[in-house]
Amino acid sequence: MRRILRLLGVVLLVAVAAVAFGTLVPRPLYSSAADEATPRHILVFTNPIHTDIAVPIDKGVLERFGFLLDAGIEADLPEARYLVFGWGSKAFYIGTPTWSELRPGPVFAALTLDDSVMHVDLAGAVALPQQTVRRFEIDEAGFAAMLDFIDRSFVRGNAGVQRIPEVAYGAYDGFFEANGKFNAFAGCNTWTAAALREAGLTTGWWNPLPVTLNWSLGLYNWPPGPSGDQPGGVQP
Template sequence: MVRDPGTGRARCRRYALGAVLLIIASLGFGTLVPRPFFSSVPGVAAIDTQAAASTQTVLVLSSEIHTDIALPATPGVVARFAFMAKDGLDPAQPGVEYLIAGWGGRSFYIETPTWSDLKPGPLFSALTLDRSVMHVGLAGEIDKNHPTVTAIELDEASFERLIQSVLASFTRASGGAPVIVEGANYGEYDRFYEAEGRFNAIVGCNVWTARMLRQAGLKTGWWTPLPVLLTTSLGLHNPASGFGYSPVAR
């Protein structure tokens, strides 16, 4: 019996269409369904002028595929990240307004500072399974009105939980210090460190950012593998009239 080639092609098209629809549905579900359903973490601050003196503004910085968390360089934050000084990046130096932290796949993150540096090997590692790294950098003033910036106000208890969660993402040596990745940096004001966990495209950098924010008491979408899904879910599940999320006027 001779099979009709057209039937096979039609079946492949149906499978491909089904796969596309499944991905779209998963992304929509992951954005629209809050995580957690009911917040069990108290302490996210109301956004008002009276609370402003006791809150800290944290920024989520978005690119096309990646998010970082920008922590204000308060004396407390600088002290907690003082380990960077011995690696040639002193967070206490003049002009530092923010300490930026992100998590990602070791090969892709280190070897792809710009899209022009994209290579097949790191891309393959990112799409399969890779070791992870923490990327930390120092920054001056950041424009909170920029469309790639999302500002979040946290009270001190929530801010402390966020700091603890970020620090817990670093792999520690036997003496307790984070382990630097020697010779891996984009420039003068950043460093890479070994990190906890394994990276893949499903559980990637933006999922890590969402988990850090949930530790601070915010709600995110259930699965937010892309920056736009994460920031959209923050707006959906943390309304400006409620607590914790302060959307920047666009």
């Protein structure tokens, strides 16, 4: 029993050290000088286990992600203000739309190895501030690089992106086959962190949890952006 307790203690210490290292060590270690012109902004939506990136919708974004319109995502609705992107475990993301539907199978898949999906949703106007949403100002080059990263996350076949039929949380969202495998070490929040680094922001070295990602974003990106409301579905 003592050996088991000692082993559990070592595992706990290693986990705490990994989370601390991942949060406190910046990535990249050395940031290049930021462009003082920041004509763009993005939002990061947070819940207890997951983060999404919201991209303001304009003509250029609609043209860039026109394949989503072709796939049935109504991003050109007048009430739509943001395209919201998230990457995650296929079994867990699709199989757990609410906490009441949590089941062992999807949890096990997410903690081991699973295929991944992209979730695309729409948000209307977002009132600021509120704690579950953070706004970041970025330059044009960072914005374009982040869009490239998001675009590369979609699997494409001969017919283009592959929407998963008859799977959605609501009337305005959808799931798509995605590149990469999901596991406990490379999950939804590490995907968000990678996208934000493409945008020119600094994150922690490894951020598997929303709370550690938000800590590192606040630590290394100054001035911090205001908070805002959680997204609601587009209400036509």
